[in-house]
Amino acid sequence: MSSKSQEYDDTSVDSIFKYAKKVINHRLRDFVPEKFLGTKKGNKGNFGDYLETYYFGLKKNNESRPDFPNAGEKGLELKSTPIKMLKRGGFSAKERLVLNMIDYDSIQDETWDESHFLSKNELILLITYLYEQGIPFLDFLIKYVSLMKLEGTDREIVRQDWEHIVDKIRQGKAHELSEGETNYLGACRKGWKEKPVTYKNAIEPAKKRAFSFKQKYMNSILRRLEDSEPIVKTISQLRDNTFDNIVLKRFNPFKNLEVSQIEKRLGIGLNKKAKNYYEMLARRMMGVSAKKIDEFEKADITMKIIRLKPSGMPKESMSFKAFDFKEVAEQSWDESEFSDQIEKKFFFVVFQINEDESVTFKKSFFWTMPLPDRKEAEKVWKKTQKIIHEGVKITRKDGKNFNNLPGSKDSPVAHVRPHGQDSRDVLKLPDGRKMTKQCFWFNQGYIKEVVANHKD
DNA sequence: GCATGATCATGC
DNA sequence: GCATGATCATGC
Numbered sequence: 001m002s003s004k005s006q007e008y009d010d011t012s013v014d015s016i017f018k019y020a021k022k023v024i025n026h027r028l029r030d031f032v033p034e035k036f037l038g039t040k041k042g043n044k045g046n047f048g049d050y051l052e053t054y055y056f057g058l059k060k061n062n063e064s065r066p067d068f069p070n071a072g073e074k075g076l077e078l079k080s081t082p083i084k085m086l087k088r089g090g091f092s093a094k095e096r097l098v099l100n101m102i103d104y105d106s107i108q109d110e111t112w113d114e115s116h117f118l119s120k121n122e123l124i125l126l127i128t129y130l131y132e133q134g135i136p137f138l139d140f141l142i143k144y145v146s147l148m149k150l151e152g153t154d155r156e157i158v159r160q161d162w163e164h165i166v167d168k169i170r171q172g173k174a175h176e177l178s179e180g181e182t183n184y185l186g187a188c189r190k191g192w193k194e195k196p197v198t199y200k201n202a203i204e205p206a207k208k209r210a211f212s213f214k215q216k217y218m219n220s221i222l223r224r225l226e227d228s229e230p231i232v233k234t235i236s237q238l239r240d241n242t243f244d245n246i247v248l249k250r251f252n253p254f255k256n257l258e259v260s261q262i263e264k265r266l267g268i269g270l271n272k273k274a275k276n277y278y279e280m281l282a283r284r285m286m287g288v289s290a291k292k293i294d295e296f297e298k299a300d301i302t303m304k305i306i307r308l309k310p311s312g313m314p315k316e317s318m319s320f321k322a323f324d325f326k327e328v329a330e331q332s333w334d335e336s337e338f339s340d341q342i343e344k345k346f347f348f349v350v351f352q353i354n355e356d357e358s359v360t361f362k363k364s365f366f367w368t369m370p371l372p373d374r375k376e377a378e379k380v381w382k383k384t385q386k387i388i389h390e391g392v393k394i395t396r397k398d399g400k401n402f403n404n405l406p407g408s409k410d411s412p413v414a415h416v417r418p419h420g421q422d423s424r425d426v427l428k429l430p431d432g433r434k435m436t437k438q439c440f441w442f443n444q445g446y447i448k449e450v451v452a453n454h455k456d
Numbered sequence: 457g458c459a460t461g462a463t464c465a466t467g468c
Numbered sequence: 469g470c471a472t473g474a475t476c477a478t479g480c
Contacts, residue, residue, distance in 0.1 A: 275461070276477070279461075291478095317471095317472095320460095400472085407472075409471075415472090418474065420474085421457095421474095425458090425474095444471095445470095
């Protein structure tokens with residue numbers, strides 16, 4: 001066992017993954033012992049070698065088994081891959097991910113399910129780092145650590161690629177192989193210095209090749225890793241426009257457009273049934289396809305979707321995070337989560353439900369809650385705290401739970417209502433009883449007012 | 457499995 | 469059409 005054997009359990013994928021994640025935002029230099037620093041130049045394989053040796057404590061070997069043979073069902077393979085920064089901002093995969101060498105002889109007897117390829121590459125621990133020209137590989141910043149499992153339609157297309165390559169080899173035509181004839185999995189040249197080799201059924205000797213995930217495929221993997229993306233991609237945009245204005249302007253072309261028209265214009269097809277449909281749509285309208293908006297994350301801006309009924313009344317109240325009864329009981333208003341949440345900057349994206357049930361984009365605007373309204377919310381919170389102290393009255397009727405926490409009639413601004421997976425999703429009250437999880441909500445009427453008061 | 461934002465369902 | 473309890477879809 002290696003000196004790193006204390007750090008993780010090499011039979012557990014979870015344990016290895018957890019240990020691996022600690023390298024995010026670090027550089028190899030942080031882990032490599034002093035005496036091994038500066039001995040080598042930026043040689044290609046070095047990043048991976050150093051990572052295996054000095055961080056994971058693995059002995060370099062030429063075995064064809066995965067790097068962690070005992071982890072999971074088929075083992076876990078460790079791979080590292082570079083990405084590069086694009087001039088227009090954002091990142092892309094720098095190169096293909098080279099996998100195992102193709103053995104032209106033995107592969108002819110393999111089936112996909114029993115293939116050496118699959119046994120080695122079904123589950124990969126992928127370490128993604130930022131390549132920068134002119135700096136030593138020891139200083140490349142590690143950006144992502146992810147488990148890359150070959151599954152779903154990707155797996156099927158890779159299988160078809162694999163079958164295609166193997167067929168060609170069985171026909172003795174390995175020398176004709178090119179990367180372009182397959183989709184995600186390519187047979188790339190490897191060991192170009194070496195002479196072409198001959199093999200069973202060969203029509204003529206063929207250059208050595210390895211399986212690889214194509215660069216474009218690695219790009220798609222990268223897209224899945226990047227969970228946030230900025231709205232503003234270049235600095236020049238910010239020279240004569242504020243960030244807020246740039247965001248608002250993005251929505252201009254969609255004003256009063258029906259949502260399917262918006263999708264059409266954006267060239268996308270979103271799942272209309274998803275509960276986050278409008279949130280996804282709003283993000284795409286801003287030119288962001290990642291799950292999170294970089295600037296909103298950094299500025300702690302809360303984006304909320306509002307759908308107005310024809311009457312102008314929001315279709316729903318606005319929910320916040322479920323609260324912990326004990327926390328509300330013990331905290332002061334100033335340290336409460338709700339006071340934190342409502343002091344944030346909000347970004348509202350408003351859609352209008354029309355009489356014919358079509359939905360159009362109406363407007364978007366930034367908003368902070370005025371102090372008098374925050375005072376009112378404070379009252380609701382304090383009332384909630386008082387009721388929790390006194391013991392919430394819970395009754396059951398028609399199979400439903402009812403309680404005496406502040407309702408929407410008790411305040412023009414906010415109320416308390418359940419917010420859980422279902423009625424079995426409960427939390428403990430300070431007195432030990434259990435109650436359906438609850439959260440604070442902005443009243444529909446209050447949101448209506450906020451939207452109506454906003455002049456554009 | 458759970459947290460979260462969002463939405464559904466029902467009674468009055 | 470509102471008030472309120474309950475639940476869904478997604479992401480991690």
